[in-house]
Amino acid sequence: MSAYNIFIVEDDRWYGEILQYHISLNPDYKVTRFETAKDLLNNLYQQPDLITLDFSLPDMLGDKLFQKIREVNSTVPIIMISSQEKIAVAVNLLKMGVTDYLVKDDSTKDLLWNSIVRIRENQSLKKEVETLREELGQKFSFEKTILGQSESLKKIFSMMEKASKTNINVSITGETGTGKEVVAKGIHYASERKKKAFVPVNMAAIPRELIESELFGYEKGAFTGAVARKAGKFEDANGGTIFLDEIAELELSVQSKILRVLQEREVVRIGGNEKIKLDIRVIVATHKNLADEVKKGNFREDLYYRVIGLPIDLPPLRERGNDILILARHFADDFAKQNKLGAVTIASDAKSKLLHYQFPGNVRELKAIIDLAAVMCDNNEIKAADITFNSTRKDEPFLFGQKTLREYTVEIIKMYLKKNNDDVIATARMLDIGKSTIYKMIQDGELK
Incomplete structure (x- = not known):
């Protein structure tokens, strides 16, 4: 996730530095400070996510600067900070469209922190709604989401359809790059939960010390740095679907806590006592064999039976036959369109080379191969010589193929x-x- 870009405009350098330091305590924020209206206007091309304005700048008053900003960016939230306590000034600015109005005093920095949190949450919600509308604007089709016509893929479509008609938990297995998250999204958006959130969580990507706060959330003051209440991923997914990717990477202690959440269908934020009831569909994924992990003592047996639900095992790309060429054609067309290359074709010797390769990185690797080939080819025709395999896998290629x-x-x-x-x-x-x-x-x- 990219940093949340905040511009602070304050001509009092000392006061501006205090605000900048305080807001920068959140590592997700990138805070840039300006001392004049001119400097701000010259940097609006950087597309800030939020702007705080001192009302009385030396080269322009806040209401005038607000109008100037709106000529360039009509949507960026703006918080006005002023030493003026006149109600009329505040009302006028709010009528103009200022998102919030704060009076300078000892509590300003804390009020500003809370205002930014609220604004960011509202922005995230709006983006989620826009994305959802876009997803729902098209009639959902598994075949349009996951390209291919192989018999093995048709079996996957059938399993996805069965899963989408109920709230049964789903466990997806398959090699890296086979499209586990795509399948999870497909099930969600074809189900009755499609109007609610789909919340993906990559367990392997979250630092060990942060996993519980990310999953369960926390109350203000629960630990150092918990300056405000934060909902966890389970709470974010309430009413919708939570996708726990690489679930086999979780430590046993966290597994036991997830088991309790799934059993009780409720979550308690760290540092809190309130039990938040959950209505969620759980989809898990892993490239490992969960049953083997249970035997090795790496995965709790009771959690295994809780999440296994309807198992879907995704076939590796090398076992999908001509799906390789269907996907290659799609990736070539997509890359050409994005880069305005015109039509890119794939020669017969290139097709043969693709069909005889093992694809240890599966669909993700195929896309990277085709993107590079589209750049390297001459006359917009991908030939065998343009296709480069950069596999990190030690297995020899003759073990796979036709x-x-x-x-x-x-x-x-x-x-x-x-x-x-x-x-x-x-x-x-x-x-x-x-x-x-x-x-x-x-x-x-x-x-x-």
Whole structure:
């Protein structure tokens, strides 16, 4: 998530620095300070998320500056801070459209903090509503969300449809890059909960010491830095769906607390006593085998049975056949459109190369490969030479793909010849085959 960009305009340097320091205590805020109206107007191109204005600036009064800002940006929230306590001034500014009006005194910095929190929450809610309207504006279709026509994918569509008709918990497994979050979103937006929030939480991306406060929220003063009440992810998802990605990465102590939330269908913020009732659908995902993790003692068995619900196992891309080409075509068209390249085609030798690759990074890797190929190709035609595989996986590519037994044999012997610096005798000994077999393949042109 990008930083929340706040501009503070205050000609009193000492007072401005106090406000800047206080607001910057929130690490999510990026705070920039200006001392004149001119400096602010020259920097509006940076698109601030919020502006605080001193009413009495040396080069322009606050009401005039407010109008100037509105000529450039009609939506940015503006908080006016003034030493004037006249009610008429405040009323006039609020009528003009100022978001909040604060009088300078000893409590200003705390009032400003709370005002920013409220404004940011309202902005987030508006963005969520806009996104939801956009999502709901189109008739939902699994086939439009997840591209492919393979039999394995059709089975996934069937499972997603069954899941969307009830509130059963869903567990999604599959290799990294297979589209677990896409499937989770698909189930949510096809269900009766589609008008409520879909809240994704990547367990592996949250620092260990912050996981509980992120999930359960906290009350003001619950710990150092808790300057205001904050709702957790479970509370944010109330009425909708919470997607717990990489759930197998959670420590056992946190697992037990999540189990209690799911059992009781209620959550208590850290430092609080209020029990907040929850009405949520839970979807979890992991690239690990949860049953194996239970056997190893890494995952609680009782939580396993609570979240397993309807299991959906996503096939790796290498097992989806011609879906590879359907996705490649989509990614090529999308990249060309975004970069105004014109129509980009994929040559037959490039298609063959794609079909014979294992894709350890799955759909995510395919997109990266096609994006690069679209840049590297000539005359808007992607050829085999334009396709570069940069896999970090150690498995050899001949283990996957659509090849005959003879072709696999040739690949294996090639690999061992390379490892042995083309020593035929050493290769034959390692593979337990006759050296004459290798010489015959060289003679027939199968090996060089």
